[in-house]
Amino acid sequence: xxxxxxxxxxxxxxxxxxxxxxxxxxxxxxxxxxxxxxxxxxxxxxxxxxxxxxxxxxxxxxxxxxxxxxxxxxxxxxxxxxxxxxxxxxxxxxxxxxxxxxxxxxxxxxxxxxxxxxxxxxxxxxxxxxxxxxxxxxxxxxxxxxxxxxxxxxxxxxxxxxxxxxxxxxxxxxxxxxxxxxxxxxxxxxxxxxxxxxxxxxxxxxxxxxxxxxxxxxxxxxxxxxxxxxxxxxxxxxxxxxxxxxxxxxxxxxxxxxxxxxxxxxxxxxxxxxxxxxxxxxxxxxxxxxxxxxxxxxxxxxxxxxxxxxxxxxxxxxxxx
DNA sequence: GCGTCCAGGTCTACC
DNA sequence: GGTAGACCTGGACGC
Numbered sequence: 001x002x003x004x005x006x007x008x009x010x011x012x013x014x015x016x017x018x019x020x021x022x023x024x025x026x027x028x029x030x031x032x033x034x035x036x037x038x039x040x041x042x043x044x045x046x047x048x049x050x051x052x053x054x055x056x057x058x059x060x061x062x063x064x065x066x067x068x069x070x071x072x073x074x075x076x077x078x079x080x081x082x083x084x085x086x087x088x089x090x091x092x093x094x095x096x097x098x099x100x101x102x103x104x105x106x107x108x109x110x111x112x113x114x115x116x117x118x119x120x121x122x123x124x125x126x127x128x129x130x131x132x133x134x135x136x137x138x139x140x141x142x143x144x145x146x147x148x149x150x151x152x153x154x155x156x157x158x159x160x161x162x163x164x165x166x167x168x169x170x171x172x173x174x175x176x177x178x179x180x181x182x183x184x185x186x187x188x189x190x191x192x193x194x195x196x197x198x199x200x201x202x203x204x205x206x207x208x209x210x211x212x213x214x215x216x217x218x219x220x221x222x223x224x225x226x227x228x229x230x231x232x233x234x235x236x237x238x239x240x241x242x243x244x245x246x247x248x249x250x251x252x253x254x255x256x257x258x259x260x261x262x263x264x265x266x267x268x269x270x271x272x273x274x275x276x277x278x279x280x281x282x283x284x285x286x287x288x289x290x291x292x293x294x295x296x297x298x299x300x301x302x303x304x305x306x307x308x309x310x311x312x313x314x315x316x317x318x319x320x321x
Numbered sequence: 322g323c324g325t326c327c328a329g330g331t332c333t334a335c336c
Numbered sequence: 337g338g339t340a341g342a343c344c345t346g347g348a349c350g351c
Contacts, residue, residue, distance in 0.1 A: 134330035139345055188344035193331085232331045253329060 002069045006062040006079060009088055011096055013112035014038075014056040017086055019297060020116045021290075026128060026141060027148040028167055040085075041148075041155055042120050043166035044077040049153050051164060054082065062086065067155075087115045090244055095284050099291075108291055111298045116290075118242055122208045123201065124167045125242045129235045130190055130197070139186070146185040151176070173198035193230025200228075211243060218245045218283075237286065246287035249275050258293040 018024045018038050024031045028041035037055040044050065053065040064082055083089060092114055099108040108114060119125045131143040151172045152165030173181075173194060181191035200206035206228070211221060218240065225236040237250030251259070251271055260268050263277065278285035278292075 132330090134328085135344080136329075136346055138347080139329095142346090182344090186345075189331090189342085190344085230331070234330060 002066045002075075004064045004066070004070075004075055004079060006064065006082060006088060008056065008060055008062055011092055011109070011112045012056075012059075012086075012088070012115070014054075014062070014086075016111050016113040016298065017115040017117050020113065021294070022132075022137065022140075023117045023119060023128065025137075026144045028152065028164060040120065041152075041164045041166045042078065042081060043153050043169060044074055044081070046074065046077065047153075048074060049155050049166045050074070050078065051155050052078065052082070062088075081120050085118045085120060087118065087244070090115070095287065098281055098284060098288075105288065105291065107295065107298060113291060113298055114287060116241055116287075119167065121167075122211060122242070123170055126197070126208070126231075126239060127167075127173075127194065129239055129242075130194060130230050131187075133190070133230070133232070133235055142186050143190075147173075150184060170198040170201040174202040190230060196229055218247050221245065222248065241286055241290070246284050248286050249278075249289055250286055251289070255289070255293045259289075262292070 015036055018031055018036070023029060024038055030039040032038070035055065037053055040052045040054065042050050042052055050070065051067045055063050055065075057063050062082070064078060066078070070078065095114055096109055099105040099114075119128065127147070128140075128144060131140045131147075135143075147168055148165050151168035153168070153172070154165050155163040176185075176195065178191050178195055181187045181194055182189075185191070187194055197206070201208065210216075211225065216224070221243070222236055222240065225231055225239055226233070231239070234250060234252050237248035240246070240248050241250060249271060251274060256268065256271070256274070259274050259277075260266050274289065275285070278289045281288040
């Protein structure tokens with residue numbers, strides 16, 4: 001067992017980040033409520049697969065335990081990825097300032113909410129987002145579980161049926177038969193989209209690092225992501241949130257319903273009405289929308305206890321079923 | 322237990 | 337540019 005530590009920024013809450021949306025409910029994440037900890041099976045760029053146990057023993061540090069000792073290079077790679085997952089380098093100063101100034105959002109500072117959990121890679125975030133489109137959360141879980149179990153690399157030092165597996169990399173998926181993805185992974189009609197996406201990456205036609213470039217404007221990034229088959233407005237708007245850009249709403253059936261219940265006595269409305277409600281928050285409007293519709297998760301006495309676990313519906317969508 | 326219907330987001334063909 | 341229909345599955349519902 002090896003331990004690595006990461007310093008935490010102010011306004012960080014492990015609990016609020018883990019339960020910020022549905023990702024922690026999907027493999028290869030595994031969350032534990034008491035004591036609070038999240039496990040993740042990570043394949044680092046060098047190809048090693050590590051079982052990480054992540055917790056925060058205090059307000060100042062994130063503790064990452066690995067099942068086995070890691071060398072310096074592997075340790076650096078793990079730290080870089082975990083930083084990305086928990087958005088430790090993202091600046092939320094303006095977001096918290098706006099939250100403090102808005103009586104309806106002052107609760108955000110109380111819970112240090114706002115950081116949306118990410119996966120170990122943008123590839124994994126994007127595939128999971130694709131798996132949330134046009135289906136129930138249960139089906140999303142099935143698709144992701146199949147991808148991990150049938151295509152993911154087994155945990156290092158523990159190869160065999162009982163070992164846990166990392167999320168498959170693009171190369172693992174690109175060599176699959178479309179029918180296998182359709183029937184065995186249960187991707188259904190999404191299978192050709194996933195296959196095309198993974199092959200574009202392995203063939204060098206698509207470089208996901210380009211999407212993490214701060215120099216691209218958000219509308220341009222939206223256009224680029226929308227050009228990938230299978231990623232429509234909902235998926236791309238929420239991927240932009242994953243990329244730290246919160247300009248777009250990314251509403252889906254669950255969040256529209258939630259907004260209607262909260263603000264319009266249950267009467268549905270056009271997305272433009274919803275957007276106008278958060279316009280004053282500028283580039284943070286999409287995040288304030290998400291905070292607004294997910295507020296009740298934080299307000300519960302035991303917001304994320306075993307008896308009241310979020311039951312995510314889409315990307316980021318608990319409580320639909 | 323079985324059959325039917327519906328919800329969910331995106332793409333494509335058509336107007 | 338807007339719209340209808342197809343895509344696929346799990347789950348709810350009725351019998």
